Amino acid sequence: MKNNKTARGYLVNTLVIAAAFILFQMLTGIFGGEGDFKLVLVPSLWQCCYLILLAASLNLVLGFLGQLSLGHCGFMAIGAYTAALISLACERAGVFTDKAGLVYILIIFGCIIAAGLLAAVTGLLVGIPALRLKGDYLAIITLGFGMIIVNVINNLPFCGQDGLSQGSAAASLYKTGLGFGSKAKVTYLWIALVVTIVCLTLMFMFVRSKYGRAIRAIKDDEIAASASGINVSSYKVLTFTYSAFFAGVAGALYACANSSLSTSSFAFTNAGILNSTFVVVMVVLGGMGSLTGSIVAAVIMFFVNYQIANGSWVAALPPLINGIFKYPMLVYAVVLVIVIIFRPRGIFGTYEFSLVRLPEDIKKARARRAAAKAERKEAASHG
Amino acid sequence: MAENKVPVLETKKLGINFGGLKAVSDFNIQIYEGELRGLIGPNGAGKTTVFNMLTGVYEPTEGTVLLNGVPLNGKKTHQFVAAGIARTFQNIRLFGQMSVIENVKVAFTKDVKYNLLDASLRTKKFWKAEREMTDKAMELLSIFGLEDAADLPASSLPYGRQRKLEIARALATDMKVLLLDEPAAGMNPTETAELLECINTIRNRFGIAILLIEHDMSLVMNVCERIKVIDYGITIADGLPEEIASNPRVIAAYLGE
Numbered sequence: 001m002k003n004n005k006t007a008r009g010y011l012v013n014t015l016v017i018a019a020a021f022i023l024f025q026m027l028t029g030i031f032g033g034e035g036d037f038k039l040v041l042v043p044s045l046w047q048c049c050y051l052i053l054l055a056a057s058l059n060l061v062l063g064f065l066g067q068l069s070l071g072h073c074g075f076m077a078i079g080a081y082t083a084a085l086i087s088l089a090c091e092r093a094g095v096f097t098d099k100a101g102l103v104y105i106l107i108i109f110g111c112i113i114a115a116g117l118l119a120a121v122t123g124l125l126v127g128i129p130a131l132r133l134k135g136d137y138l139a140i141i142t143l144g145f146g147m148i149i150v151n152v153i154n155n156l157p158f159c160g161q162d163g164l165s166q167g168s169a170a171a172s173l174y175k176t177g178l179g180f181g182s183k184a185k186v187t188y189l190w191i192a193l194v195v196t197i198v199c200l201t202l203m204f205m206f207v208r209s210k211y212g213r214a215i216r217a218i219k220d221d222e223i224a225a226s227a228s229g230i231n232v233s234s235y236k237v238l239t240f241t242y243s244a245f246f247a248g249v250a251g252a253l254y255a256c257a258n259s260s261l262s263t264s265s266f267a268f269t270n271a272g273i274l275n276s277t278f279v280v281v282m283v284v285l286g287g288m289g290s291l292t293g294s295i296v297a298a299v300i301m302f303f304v305n306y307q308i309a310n311g312s313w314v315a316a317l318p319p320l321i322n323g324i325f326k327y328p329m330l331v332y333a334v335v336l337v338i339v340i341i342f343r344p345r346g347i348f349g350t351y352e353f354s355l356v357r358l359p360e361d362i363k364k365a366r367a368r369r370a371a372a373k374a375e376r377k378e379a380a381s382h383g
Numbered sequence: 384m385a386e387n388k389v390p391v392l393e394t395k396k397l398g399i400n401f402g403g404l405k406a407v408s409d410f411n412i413q414i415y416e417g418e419l420r421g422l423i424g425p426n427g428a429g430k431t432t433v434f435n436m437l438t439g440v441y442e443p444t445e446g447t448v449l450l451n452g453v454p455l456n457g458k459k460t461h462q463f464v465a466a467g468i469a470r471t472f473q474n475i476r477l478f479g480q481m482s483v484i485e486n487v488k489v490a491f492t493k494d495v496k497y498n499l500l501d502a503s504l505r506t507k508k509f510w511k512a513e514r515e516m517t518d519k520a521m522e523l524l525s526i527f528g529l530e531d532a533a534d535l536p537a538s539s540l541p542y543g544r545q546r547k548l549e550i551a552r553a554l555a556t557d558m559k560v561l562l563l564d565e566p567a568a569g570m571n572p573t574e575t576a577e578l579l580e581c582i583n584t585i586r587n588r589f590g591i592a593i594l595l596i597e598h599d600m601s602l603v604m605n606v607c608e609r610i611k612v613i614d615y616g617i618t619i620a621d622g623l624p625e626e627i628a629s630n631p632r633v634i635a636a637y638l639g640e
């Protein structure tokens with residue numbers, strides 16, 4: 001019976017995703033990929049895609065495994081540069097000349113996979129020594145590794161101090177490689193969506209298998225986990241590597257969605273949306289141990305970030321309040337504090353949203369609320 | 384007769400120092416298949432420390448642990464488990480946020496054959512392994528009367544049932560030797576009686592060796608074939624329950640001279 005339910009769940013999810021996908025393609029047809037659709041909605045979706053992947057993949061380490069890693073954007077940087085450089089090399093070698101055709105699409109996918117793999121290898125190399133440490137020490141060392149990665153990229157001759165964006169030759173070449181202009185972003189949006197959905201599916205499958213059970217056990221109690229036969233250090237390294245893989249993929253999507261790359265956008269000091277603390281904020285906001293929570297949180301934080309940067313109401317605020325929006329990190333900090341006060345376990349906690357279980361869950365939540373209310377009433381009448 | 388066989392678990396001159404403190408020294412024990420041994424001693428005698436050395440949590444400063452004659456020096460805890468030694472903890476250590484059945488399934492992990500690719504693609508192998516795991520876990524839970532609680536979070540169970548779940552989880556590792564650290568601590572007499580029944584069921588069903596630490600004397604005297612007594616890390620007696628009960632050194636250690 002349980003198996004039937006699982007099968008039904010897979011079916012429902014697949015259908016819903018397919019329907020959403022078709023609907024979106026139809027919308028593209030209606031709007032013709034022009035105007036706000038092209039300039040606002042599509043770039044936003046690209047950004048959401050890599051933010052979702054970033055948050056969900058960090059959640060594997062932070063939420064499920066319970067290890068604080070502050071270097072996640074380092075892996076993203078590796079992914080972004082790998083994808084950009086490979087596409088650049090292909091373009092120089094004349095594998096493709098215009099950004100269209102099957103070969104080009106294959107190259108994009110190749111770049112994305114290569115980005116993930118190189119990030120994963122780096123994750124493995126960083127994880128083996130770093131994961132011997134715990135808690136604050138692990139946080140510090142991963143923070144350090146994140147910075148080292150960014151600095152190494154900075155000093156590689158073919159990446160350049162100024163990144164791939166400057167030194168006009170590099171910039172134009174990169175643009176002819178993977179970096180999409182706003183038009184190509186519309187054309188290839190489906191790639192971002194497909195990659196995100198596939199990666200999320202892989203993460204769900206990971207979490208809902210012996211691997212997920214093992215790492216949640218490690219989070220709860222390492223000694224008990226090893227006394228239950230779990231090889232704690234190898235599961236830690238595996239999860240870290242797996243998580244780095246998806247961060248690398250997110251980086252590749254980032255490289256697609258931007259026509260310039262610069263390491264400063266992945267640096268810890270970056271005040272924008274892409275720094276490792278920001279990713280931690282997303283994970284905590286969504287709920288440590290809930291992938292669906294990470295998805296929701298990534299979209300919310302994208303929206304907050306977008307409003308800070310572009311919202312006309314922000315400019316209309318009195319200067320005294322307006323000032324805070326000049327420091328986005330402050331706003332994120334406020335968001336985080338509010339969440340911690342009202343929902344200490346994040347929006348979702350460890351709950352996973354599920355279409356199939358939704359009616360059941362709503363019923364349960366109602367029953368709980370009713371019970372709590374009755375209890376309060378009783379307490380009041382006794383008091 | 385049993386003396387001709389290789390003991391399942393054997394220690395030779397096992398000892399450990401913490402700084403200057405000799406917590407355990409010259410600890411020798413031989414446990415054979417199907418045997419139930421008791422390990423008793425006053426508070427701080429070093430009983431839990433022995434368990435920690437038998438499971439690789441502490442590395443002994445001297446001596447060896449042998450399982451079926453194979454030394455386990457320098458191995459990590461999960462390797463001790465893989466070799467066949469499972470334990471419970473004096474202070475219950477469950478995976479509190481996970482469900483009861485998941486707690487048991489975690490202990491199957493080391494024996495599950497599917498890999499990451501199987502899990503990602505949800506292959507037949509994956510489903511088969513998961514189904515078998517669920518069945519085996521339910522079977523284990525039913526021994527302890529926990530099947531009705533399978534989907535509840537482990538931390539929501541009452542104390543006595545948590546202890547049982549911990550034993551069920553240890554059994555799931557498919558061990559040859561089971562180490563129980565004060566399983567009856569904090570239990571009321573009914574619960575203790577139930578536990579006793581469980582221990583007997585386990586022995587009859589799995590034919591494993593059990594080493595039991597317990598403060599509840601009636602429990603120890605009732606079920607254990609042989610009892611070892613330590614005090615300040617030193618073995619002061621080893622024998623049948625009747626011998627132990629009348630041993631002057633044991634009585635002195637317990638009453639405190």
Ligand SMILES: Nc1ncnc2c1ncn2[C@@H]1O[C@H](COP(=O)(O)OP(=O)(O)OP(=O)(O)O)[C@@H](O)[C@H]1O
Binds near residue numbers: 427432
């Ligand atoms: N990690 C450690 N570091 C230092 N001393 C330790 C350590 N672990 C145990 N000890 C000491 O070793 C001695 C034996 O402790 P142990 O916990 O084995 O006693 P026990 O027989 O299990 O007692 P109880 O009946 O209270 O559980 C104690 O003096 C304890 O303080």
Ligand SMILES: [Mg+2]
Binds near residue numbers: 431473
């Ligand atoms: Mg003890």
